[in-house]
Amino acid sequence: MFEGFSESRALTQTSLVLDHRHRRQELELKKGNFRTGAIAALCALLLGALPLIAGAADSLQLSDYRGKVLVLDFWASWCVPCRRSFPWMNEMQQKYGDDGLVIVAVNLDNDASDAAEFLKAYPAEFTIAYDPTRELARDYAVEAMPSSFVIGRDGTIIESHLGFKVAKTEEYEAAIVSALRKQP
Amino acid sequence: MAATKGQSISVSLASATCALLGGVTPAAVQAQEEPGWDFNTSLLYYGEDADRVQDLSISVLATRTFMDDRALTMGLTVDALTGATPNGGQYQAVPQTFTSPSGNAVFTVPAGTLALDDSFRDTRVAVSANWTQPFSRLYTFDAGLSASKEYDYMHLGANAKISRDFNQRNTTVSAGFAYAADSLNPVGGTPTPLTPMADVGDLSNRIGDQDKDVVDFVVGVTQVISRNLVVQANYSFSDSSGYLNDPYKIVSLVDGITGDVVPRTPAPGLQGPSHEYVFESRPDQRTKHSLYGQAKYYMNGKVLDASYRYMTDDWDIDSHTVDLRFRWPVGERSYFEPHLRYYTQTEANFYQVGLVDSVPLPMYASSDYRLGNFDAITAGLKYGWTTRNDNDMSVRLELYQQRGSIPADRLIGSQVGLFEYPDLDAVILQFSYRFGR
Amino acid sequence: MKIFVLVASLLVTAGCSSMGVEPWDRDVLAKDEMQLTTDALEAATDDHIYFSKEASSGGRGFGGGGCGCN
Numbered sequence: 001m002f003e004g005f006s007e008s009r010a011l012t013q014t015s016l017v018l019d020h021r022h023r024r025q026e027l028e029l030k031k032g033n034f035r036t037g038a039i040a041a042l043c044a045l046l047l048g049a050l051p052l053i054a055g056a057a058d059s060l061q062l063s064d065y066r067g068k069v070l071v072l073d074f075w076a077s078w079c080v081p082c083r084r085s086f087p088w089m090n091e092m093q094q095k096y097g098d099d100g101l102v103i104v105a106v107n108l109d110n111d112a113s114d115a116a117e118f119l120k121a122y123p124a125e126f127t128i129a130y131d132p133t134r135e136l137a138r139d140y141a142v143e144a145m146p147s148s149f150v151i152g153r154d155g156t157i158i159e160s161h162l163g164f165k166v167a168k169t170e171e172y173e174a175a176i177v178s179a180l181r182k183q184p
Numbered sequence: 185m186a187a188t189k190g191q192s193i194s195v196s197l198a199s200a201t202c203a204l205l206g207g208v209t210p211a212a213v214q215a216q217e218e219p220g221w222d223f224n225t226s227l228l229y230y231g232e233d234a235d236r237v238q239d240l241s242i243s244v245l246a247t248r249t250f251m252d253d254r255a256l257t258m259g260l261t262v263d264a265l266t267g268a269t270p271n272g273g274q275y276q277a278v279p280q281t282f283t284s285p286s287g288n289a290v291f292t293v294p295a296g297t298l299a300l301d302d303s304f305r306d307t308r309v310a311v312s313a314n315w316t317q318p319f320s321r322l323y324t325f326d327a328g329l330s331a332s333k334e335y336d337y338m339h340l341g342a343n344a345k346i347s348r349d350f351n352q353r354n355t356t357v358s359a360g361f362a363y364a365a366d367s368l369n370p371v372g373g374t375p376t377p378l379t380p381m382a383d384v385g386d387l388s389n390r391i392g393d394q395d396k397d398v399v400d401f402v403v404g405v406t407q408v409i410s411r412n413l414v415v416q417a418n419y420s421f422s423d424s425s426g427y428l429n430d431p432y433k434i435v436s437l438v439d440g441i442t443g444d445v446v447p448r449t450p451a452p453g454l455q456g457p458s459h460e461y462v463f464e465s466r467p468d469q470r471t472k473h474s475l476y477g478q479a480k481y482y483m484n485g486k487v488l489d490a491s492y493r494y495m496t497d498d499w500d501i502d503s504h505t506v507d508l509r510f511r512w513p514v515g516e517r518s519y520f521e522p523h524l525r526y527y528t529q530t531e532a533n534f535y536q537v538g539l540v541d542s543v544p545l546p547m548y549a550s551s552d553y554r555l556g557n558f559d560a561i562t563a564g565l566k567y568g569w570t571t572r573n574d575n576d577m578s579v580r581l582e583l584y585q586q587r588g589s590i591p592a593d594r595l596i597g598s599q600v601g602l603f604e605y606p607d608l609d610a611v612i613l614q615f616s617y618r619f620g621r
Numbered sequence: 622m623k624i625f626v627l628v629a630s631l632l633v634t635a636g637c638s639s640m641g642v643e644p645w646d647r648d649v650l651a652k653d654e655m656q657l658t659t660d661a662l663e664a665a666t667d668d669h670i671y672f673s674k675e676a677s678s679g680g681r682g683f684g685g686g687g688c689g690c691n
Contacts, residue, residue, distance in 0.1 A: 078648045134645060137645055144691065147644075163690065
């Protein structure tokens with residue numbers, strides 16, 4: 001009964017984003033203070049692809065990742081399974097980086113210093129982005145912490161995963177591999 | 185559910201039937217621990233005033249968390265008990281002599297003092313094991329076993345629980361079940377209820393070992409209200425059946441006019457009770473219903489924990505418990521936590537000061553102060569800190585006070601001047617050390 | 622008694638489904654001191670003592686709350 005309720009909420013969000021296709025999202029990168037702009041492309045798997053639209057010149061744009069397989073991972077410093085997902089994501093980035101895999105881990109902490117402490121204990125060899133306003137998290141209808149989205153070379157969301165379970169890492173890796181193999 | 189389980193009647197500080205699922209929740213279930221070991225150890229001193237019960241207890245709770253939130257929790261508790269406990273006898277203007285529970289000796293209580301039986305020294309060992317298994321992302325399943333043993337009491341129990349999350353884990357619904365099969369073999373044999381306390385060596389009214397079964401069922405909802413507030417509500421049902429008496433407690437037979445306990449002479453050449461006492465009798469069945477609510481509220485680093493429990497049963501006992509804790513951090517690595525608890529209960533419908541000897545005995549009667557009408561307050565302070573190697577230590581000191589009463593119209597003759605409810609004053613001192621990996 | 626049951630069941634119906642926080646807002650709830658049972662051993666000790674000295678027992682403590690991860 002309650003699962004159905006949260007699904008319908010996700011669909012409502014989807015249609016809102018479709019209406020605001022040209023809305024610009026901004027992600028802040030702490031180092032170097034870049035202003036990043038990106039449009040969140042949101043769809044449930046049902047709705048198919050949405051184009052990512054370019055933002056401001058000096059910002060990190062998700063459209064930059066067209067042609068690459070992008071894994072967008074939402075995390076926070078207090079999320080215990082994230083302590084296990086980071087080493088695994090390092091492994092994936094190393095293993096498949098040359099094949100075109102880019103991992104971007106989006107931090108959802110209120111306070112960036114908490115994120116910095118986490119990163120000291122669990123260093124990341126992939127890109128970290130910050131979403132303190134949680135606009136990107138809302139656009140992607142993040143339902144669990146952590147959540148990850150595998151976005152194909154053409155910018156469509158191929159798969160999403162709720163949570164991180166060590167027992168499922170083979171499944172997660174297979175999703176990446178199949179995304180890498182798909183011709184755009 | 186892990187930690188200490190088992191029940192004893194032999195001494196006042198009986199072990200909790202933690203087959204009641206409300207007892208202990210392994211931390212791994214909700215906080216998603218990292219894989220590894222977590223050890224929670226404690227040393228407890230419990231002491232009542234005036235030569236009454238003292239208990240020294242060591243506990244260890246070891247949790248091994250595996251990948252993906254599966255966990256095994258194992259508990260071990262060892263208790264050593266000494267001291268005297270009220271046997272149900274009343275204050276009298278003359279000394280009273282009782283036969284000891286074993287039937288081998290007598291002990292005498294001075295005039296004007298609370299009748300205490302101090303023939304117990306006991307050691308209890310309790311063990312438990314619990315497995316936590318998440319499945320299908322939103323479900324968690326727990327199963328556990330418990331056992332305890334002391335000189336005259338043994339407990340065996342099993343429990344299981346299932347939880348399901350809803351609303352992006354803002355809501356959790358849980359249901360649990362526990363079963364306990366306990367057995368008693370009181371020292372000297374189980375006395376037949378309502379038979380007289382006999383002379384030394386007379387065990388004619390003793391029967392064999394007794395059993396007691398307890399079935400518990402709990403359902404609960406936990407709801408996240410806001411970023412800083414989480415609440416919980418539970419309903420519990422408990423059914424005990426079998427031998428529910430305390431085999432060492434008596435009820436005095438009193439004169440219907442004077443209210444004095446009826447004197448008695450032991451058989452020639454024997455030692456025995458100086459007055460007429462009968463062993464207590466409780467129903468062989470008890471059904472309890474409880475409603476419990478708890479809220480935890482975070483206020484800028486401080487945490488308020490407030491809970492309320494209402495219990496009612498078919499012995500006509502009603503109770504209310506209000507429990508408040510306030511955690512006050514001091515710096516980054518320590519905290520104070522004052523604690524206040526208020527408890528009140530009404531008496532069982534068979535609670536008696538004494539039984540009039542000229543009237544036929546009722547089916548059930550007990551003078552056990554724990555079944556009477558009383559209020560209790562606990563006030564305590566806990567101080568906790570993180571050690572240099574990042575482990576947690578804490579110490580808490582609590583004072584527990586029970587004050588009971590009985591309406592004057594229930595007292596007969598001299599009881600009006602002599603009766604005092606066996607009030608309780610106790611100190612709780614506990615050291616905890618938590619470490620892991 | 623009936624009111625309690627009604628309130629409890631209301632909590633699990635429509636009322637609950639709109640209450641709560643976003644998954645990323647569980648930082649406070651994830652803290653050790655915000656778990657419903659903070660110290661399992663202390664809770665067990667208290668249950669043990671009060672069971673021995675009073676006529677009521679248990680009733681409390683289930684899972685839920687916390688960081689809501691995975």
